[in-house]
Amino acid sequence: MEYKYPRGNVFYRKLDRVYPLIHRGEGIYLYDEKGKRYLDGSGGALVVNIGHGQGDIFQKILDQMGQVGYVHGTQFTTKSIEEYGEALGSKLPSGLNKIYFLSGGSESVEAAIKFARQYFYESGEPQRWRVVSRWNSYHGNTLGALSLTGRAGARRPYLPLLLPFPHIPPPYCYRCPFEMVYPSCGLECAKVLEKLIQMEGPETISALIVEPVGGATIGALVPPEGYLQKLQEICKRYGILFIADEVMSGMGRTGKWFAVEHWNVTPDIMVLGKGMSGGYFPLSAMITRGEFVDRLQKKGTNFVHGHTFSHHPVACAVGMAVLKFFDEKRLVETCVEKGRYLLRRLEELREFPFVGDVRGKGLMTAIEFVKDQKTKEPFPRRERFTERVVDLAFENGLVLYPGTGFVDGVNGDMVMIGPPLIIEENQIDELIGLLKKTFLELG
Ligand SMILES: Cc1ncc(COP(=O)(O)O)c(C=O)c1O
Structure with a gap:
């Protein structure tokens, strides 16, 4: 079954997308009913600080x-x-x-x-x-x-x-x-x-x-x-x-x-x-x-x-x-080192011509996208750049949190990366790998 407006009685927050049905969460991962795994790179909207499915x-x-x-x-x-x-x-x-x-x-x-x-x-x-x-x-x-x-x-x-x-x-x-x-x-x-x-x-x-x-x-x-x-x-x-x-x-x-x-x-x-x-x-x-x-x-x-x-x-x-x-x-203490590592790895993404800025503190980070790295010109909103990034990442099994419109009220593209604070270094590597794959596919 496809969970998408206007099927059923749920008034979905997004009226234009198909919702995967999530079956189970474990640590930094979510699993849908078909068994597809998602790395929750934003902990929802930077909510899931301790990870999913913590039994206690x-x-x-x-x-x-x-x-x-x-x-x-x-x-x-x-x-x-x-x-x-x-x-x-x-x-x-x-x-x-x-x-x-x-x-x-x-x-x-x-x-x-x-x-x-x-x-x-x-x-x-x-x-x-x-x-x-x-x-x-x-x-x-x-x-x-x-x-x-x-x-x-x-x-x-x-x-x-x-x-x-x-x-x-x-x-x-x-x-x-x-x-x-x-x-x-x-x-x-x-x-x-x-x-x-x-x-x-x-x-x-x-x-x-x-x-x-x-x-x-x-x-x-x-x-x-x-x-x-x-x-x-x-x-x-x-x-x-x-x-x-x-x-x-x-x-x-x-x-x-x-x-x-x-x-x-x-x-x-x-x-x-x-x-x-x-x-x-x-x-x-x-x-x-x-x-x-x-x-x-x-x-x-x-x-x-x-x-x-x-x-x-x-x-x-x-x-x-x-x-x-x-x-x-010790999640607060370890967040400092993990955050430094995440930011260091995110910096590598500046090699992609559409990455304008990489910023953040601890495990609250973001990438701002631009049409032109030198002039910082934003993508025109009609290109829906953020949506393309987020959708492609989603397909690749990575959840990101989007934001648009901050440059002038209309244009401006970014994604937030804020994984659960329990994330391990090798999982940060996995997250970066998925981001790179997504960015490469964007062309
Ligand atoms: C800084 C800040 N304040 C307030 C809110 C509103 O919180 P809620 O969505 O739980 O109403 C949010 C939600 O994203 C937020 O990031």
Whole structure:
């Protein structure tokens, strides 16, 4: 049978493709019903940090469901929620100690927007509600999160529904938005935040949100030294909260528990998702400082928020099991070396004329494609270059995560490579082999 729209009742996310039916996952591999093997080179959307089919996680889900599968977050707590809170808390940057558990990354971003707003509301600054974000960012697809997301194609159909949140350009050194060169640029892309705040009115801005390493929209964009520190300095100057969106870059993906740690920046709010559960269960979090939550309590109020599935006992049991797995296998520590090896091997691909840039940190990496290596001219969108790469790689048994439209809102091609952190060196070689085969076949 072919799983393809319009057959059956499933409203597929892609209406133009045939879906292989996956039967089983094991480590970095997926197997479909016909026995075809796929190397999961992107862990879905950089989600599957501990790999597929890790038996212990499955048992932990069953154990928790056997005890209690659900309680409401306003009525009860469970050992799984308390234990996971404790364990995750021990990994967090100092000062970030209050964890609001949720189900997905967009939800955690929504919670961050609302928490920042309510914090100022309760602090006698109710006019502070706008959050600044960046173009070429990804913060989610719900309307609040999409208002922050700087991906033109995802925003376009919904523009009338979006909130007027201002955006600044990203630290995209490969195509500097200011046509400058680091370090002589003096970090213009960070300084521009201050200009924007002044023009918009600092008294109207509650927070700045950034992905410390840019993800799904721009592909493993590592900021230049000093950039995040500069942003934080500006936020502090204007009393604006700094939100780190670590939904993709967090949970060990870049070789530290959280990417901000590479630059010694501690945010006021951090949002997590994806790798928290390694994909085994929907789980995310909005995390902030105790003193901010105290402010609400002293005002005799709560965070006016919540979902049916927030603070979920099974999700937290999964989170705990994933965290233990991380520690047992030293996945964060080993990610550094594996990431270096992966990047070194990816660099070899620059010999292909359509590889413009190779970038990343830890096991969060990307390849940007160009029509011309010298001029960096992108492929015209109608050539669907990324789709061709991804489809051919898929045929060859390699899963990649695509991104398009980041050069000018229409053009721009890249794929992300972010395999499970359990990947071994010889498997990285296999991944590179499949990429080379794919690139050769592309001609
Ligand atoms: C940085 C970042 N923030 C937020 C989200 C939204 O998460 P979700 O798709 O779980 O809603 C994503 C998803 O890719 C992401 O990469």
